[in-house]
Amino acid sequence: MAAELILALDYGGTKHTVGVIGVGERQWRAQRRIFAPAGADAAYDLETTLAAARALLAGRQPVAIGASFGGPTDHARGVVVRSDHVPGWERVPLQALLEGAFAAPAGIDNDANAGALGEHRYGAGQGVAHLLYVTVSTGVGGGWILNGAVWRGADGLAGEIGHTVVDPAGALCGCGKRGCVERLAAGPFMAGDAAVMLAAEPGRGAILRRLAGQQPLSGQLLSEAAAQGDDVAREILQRGAAALGLGIGNAANLMNPQRVVLGGGVTKAGELWWETVRQVAQATLVAGMRLAVVPAGLGDDAPLWGAVALAEARLGR
Amino acid sequence: MAAELILALDYGGTKHTVGVIGVGERQWRAQRRIFAPAGADAAYDLETTLAAARALLAGRQPVAIGASFGGPTDHARGVVVRSDHVPGWERVPLQALLEGAFAAPAGIDNDANAGALGEHRYGAGQGVAHLLYVTVSTGVGGGWILNGAVWRGADGLAGEIGHTVVDPAGALCGCGKRGCVERLAAGPFMAGDAAVMLAAEPGRGAILRRLAGQQPLSGQLLSEAAAQGDDVAREILQRGAAALGLGIGNAANLMNPQRVVLGGGVTKAGELWWETVRQVAQATLVAGMRLAVVPAGLGDDAPLWGAVALAEARLGR
Numbered sequence: 001m002a003a004e005l006i007l008a009l010d011y012g013g014t015k016h017t018v019g020v021i022g023v024g025e026r027q028w029r030a031q032r033r034i035f036a037p038a039g040a041d042a043a044y045d046l047e048t049t050l051a052a053a054r055a056l057l058a059g060r061q062p063v064a065i066g067a068s069f070g071g072p073t074d075h076a077r078g079v080v081v082r083s084d085h086v087p088g089w090e091r092v093p094l095q096a097l098l099e100g101a102f103a104a105p106a107g108i109d110n111d112a113n114a115g116a117l118g119e120h121r122y123g124a125g126q127g128v129a130h131l132l133y134v135t136v137s138t139g140v141g142g143g144w145i146l147n148g149a150v151w152r153g154a155d156g157l158a159g160e161i162g163h164t165v166v167d168p169a170g171a172l173c174g175c176g177k178r179g180c181v182e183r184l185a186a187g188p189f190m191a192g193d194a195a196v197m198l199a200a201e202p203g204r205g206a207i208l209r210r211l212a213g214q215q216p217l218s219g220q221l222l223s224e225a226a227a228q229g230d231d232v233a234r235e236i237l238q239r240g241a242a243a244l245g246l247g248i249g250n251a252a253n254l255m256n257p258q259r260v261v262l263g264g265g266v267t268k269a270g271e272l273w274w275e276t277v278r279q280v281a282q283a284t285l286v287a288g289m290r291l292a293v294v295p296a297g298l299g300d301d302a303p304l305w306g307a308v309a310l311a312e313a314r315l316g317r
Numbered sequence: 318m319a320a321e322l323i324l325a326l327d328y329g330g331t332k333h334t335v336g337v338i339g340v341g342e343r344q345w346r347a348q349r350r351i352f353a354p355a356g357a358d359a360a361y362d363l364e365t366t367l368a369a370a371r372a373l374l375a376g377r378q379p380v381a382i383g384a385s386f387g388g389p390t391d392h393a394r395g396v397v398v399r400s401d402h403v404p405g406w407e408r409v410p411l412q413a414l415l416e417g418a419f420a421a422p423a424g425i426d427n428d429a430n431a432g433a434l435g436e437h438r439y440g441a442g443q444g445v446a447h448l449l450y451v452t453v454s455t456g457v458g459g460g461w462i463l464n465g466a467v468w469r470g471a472d473g474l475a476g477e478i479g480h481t482v483v484d485p486a487g488a489l490c491g492c493g494k495r496g497c498v499e500r501l502a503a504g505p506f507m508a509g510d511a512a513v514m515l516a517a518e519p520g521r522g523a524i525l526r527r528l529a530g531q532q533p534l535s536g537q538l539l540s541e542a543a544a545q546g547d548d549v550a551r552e553i554l555q556r557g558a559a560a561l562g563l564g565i566g567n568a569a570n571l572m573n574p575q576r577v578v579l580g581g582g583v584t585k586a587g588e589l590w591w592e593t594v595r596q597v598a599q600a601t602l603v604a605g606m607r608l609a610v611v612p613a614g615l616g617d618d619a620p621l622w623g624a625v626a627l628a629e630a631r632l633g634r
Contacts, residue, residue: 072605130471142571146463153573154447160603164567168484177601250481254459254568256470284494286477288389 005029007053007062007102008307010111011069013085013138016045017304018052023063023312026122030056042088050101057102065098065106066310068114068303075109075156107310111135112159113150114306115296116143119261122305123297130257133302134161136244137219137264140182144255162186166246184243187219187266194222194236205232223269237269241276248277249284252291263296322346324370324379324419325624327428328362328386330402330455334621335369340380340629343439347373359405367418374419382415382423383627385431385620392426392473424627428452429476430467431623432613433460436578439622440614447574450619451478453561454536454581457499461572479503483563501560504536504583511539511553522549540586554586558593565594566601569608580613 003022010017019031032052036045071089072081078095098106109117116133119125125133125145134142140162144151152158162182163175170179171193183189195217198205207230212221225233248260262277278293285291298305320339327334336348349369353362388406389398395412415423426434433450436442442450442462450460457479461468469475479499480492487496488510500506512534515522524547529538542550565577579594595610602608615622 144572146468151463151572154575155573155606157603157606158571158573160570160573160606163603164570165563165601166482166485168563169486175603246482246485250567251571253477253481254475254571255461255468256472256475258471284482286474286480286492289472289474289477 004063005057005060006308006311007057007065007098007104008304008311009049009053009065009067009098010114010304010307011045011049011067012111013070013083014040016049017301018049018056019304020053020056020062021308023315023317032056036086041086042083042092045086046097053102062102062104062311064311064314065102065104066114066307066312066314067094067098067106067108068111068307068310069094069108070111073108073110073156075107075113075152078106078108080108105314107314109150109306109310110141110143111303112141112143113152114143114310115263115302116145116159116261116306117150117309118298118302118305118307119263119296120145120148121309123302124261124294125259128259130255131259131261132159132161132248132251132255132257133261133263133296134244134248135264135302136185136187136262136266138186138188140186140244142251144257146255146257161247161251164247164250166243166250170243179243181243181247185240185247185266187222190222190236190240190266191217191219194232197232197236201232205230208233219266219269223273226272227270234272237273238276240266241269241273242280245277245280246284248281248293252281252289253284253286256289258290258292260291260293261296262293263299263302267295321380322374322377323625323628324374324382324415324421325621325628326366326370326382326384326415327431327621327624328366328384329428330387330400333362333366334618335366335373336621336625337370337373337379338625340632340634349373353403358403359400359409362403363414370419379419379421379628381628381631382419382421383431383624383629383631384411384415384423384425385428385624385627386411386425387428390425390427390473392424392430392469395423395425397425422631424631426467426623426627427458427460428620429458429460430469431460431627432580432619433462433476433578433623434467434626435615435619435622435624436580436613437462437465438626440619441578441611442576445575447572448576448578449476449478449565449568449572449574450578450580450613451561451565452581452619453502453504453579453583455503455505457503457561459568461574463572463574478564478568481564481567483560483567487560496560498560498564502557502564502583504539507539507553507557507583508534508536511549514549514553518549522547525550536583536586540590543589544587551589554590555593557583558586558590559597562594562597563601565598565610569598569606570601570603573606575607575609577608577610578613579610580616580619584612
């Protein structure tokens, strides 16, 4: 008998991934990545991903579908609330669209919850009942697993560690508050702060200046410069890591999970960054509390694996 | 048929309460308060509360027993970990002691969790599935109700909002960190900060000075002085309320509960305090999140009512 197939989709800001896998399998049968051009909208995203899915399925029908979306979603209603990057995603009934297109039950969630689910089932969170997954890249998002299931909260908005405040005297965040974890720890904000520091302090950041040349600063450039010992890059990265560590410690004191799993591009920033995150998080914990802070096991694929888990949930597995 | 009786106990720092109530009833059949003298230890506390319970029960046997304890407990094992106020409470198997003394199943928990449970079942948290209960008095403690049940976390230490950091540049807390919610918002710390301010700024705090006379400052004196318009009292209370509001907003962003219930002596500090807590908490929430911040409905009796719920849980109700 041929295996039952699951269709999994991950809608990122500019990159989408479509995969087909057998129920209970750990190896993808087929996978395709779509890089959306500038100016793409929701219609483009939907059209290209559904076409890719049809091609990968080659006439077969999936038994269930899961989708991760890089923006706020209404999991219970199966609706994408909006995208902060791509126009046209306002109140799109993605679950119903997928169910209609492939005649199978579908489940959707935002990428932080999907990432948490993916890491819990298939990655660095296996064997743990309670964990917080945090993705640190262009933003800082979080998703909870409590008693083995995603915790979404009353309005489906739980997990927003990126917009917890860890320094009320800190820099202004896009959300209007000061000193949010995201404002201090996300890649583009750190790059921006480094650029300001380079402009203000001509005697510092020689390595970072040389590495950057004429290109704009990025979180990745900061990591490279810090690895080579640049003073500005190290200062900014350490400040971001400390803010994240404090946010993690606060979250642990509130919820007492067993593990925090960190994913996203900024987690590739090197040993100084990891040491600082861990040291500050541990120093923040109340006496007697134990917490492991570990790197994600699935890398950028955590939300796609979470989509598999969302599909399996529709099968009652 | 005579009603089945529940025995409920609340072990505070210096005040203990023992009550007897019928299963399903909302009116106490009998209640006794015990004020422990200076120098009392765990043996004294146990002896006097068990004697009071026997007197209230008058020969009848309870069907279940619940106890709230003002300090860390191991709920699963039924053991008091320690008291920070009374000697002799290290690793006391309170649940087994109560079960042995009255030949009935018993459940114990710390006062923050018991308070959350009490408010959820009988007080200001009725009808809500997810809430955070915060008690603000000599310390700041917290307890979660998620999906109608106490959330204790992996080590039984969840709910520690008092030791989340909201100002890393703030005053040093007893726990070794800076700017914990408890350090900024608990009564004795606010009183101490006010005393320092009075000493440093002779031209300020005239009302507070007059009200205090020769007695040491207290949280209650601050509230009275603030109500009469004292500048120092208002500044300190507002700073504490803002710290608490930020801690509440952070907790809400992480967990998205429907309601936060505030109990403890400091919540009687007046309208300025409440307005500040609410305003800062709301301003901290991510877009789209809804949260009600309400006063406790059971006052100081929340943990005792929680003990009733702990007893009922042992009956499977």
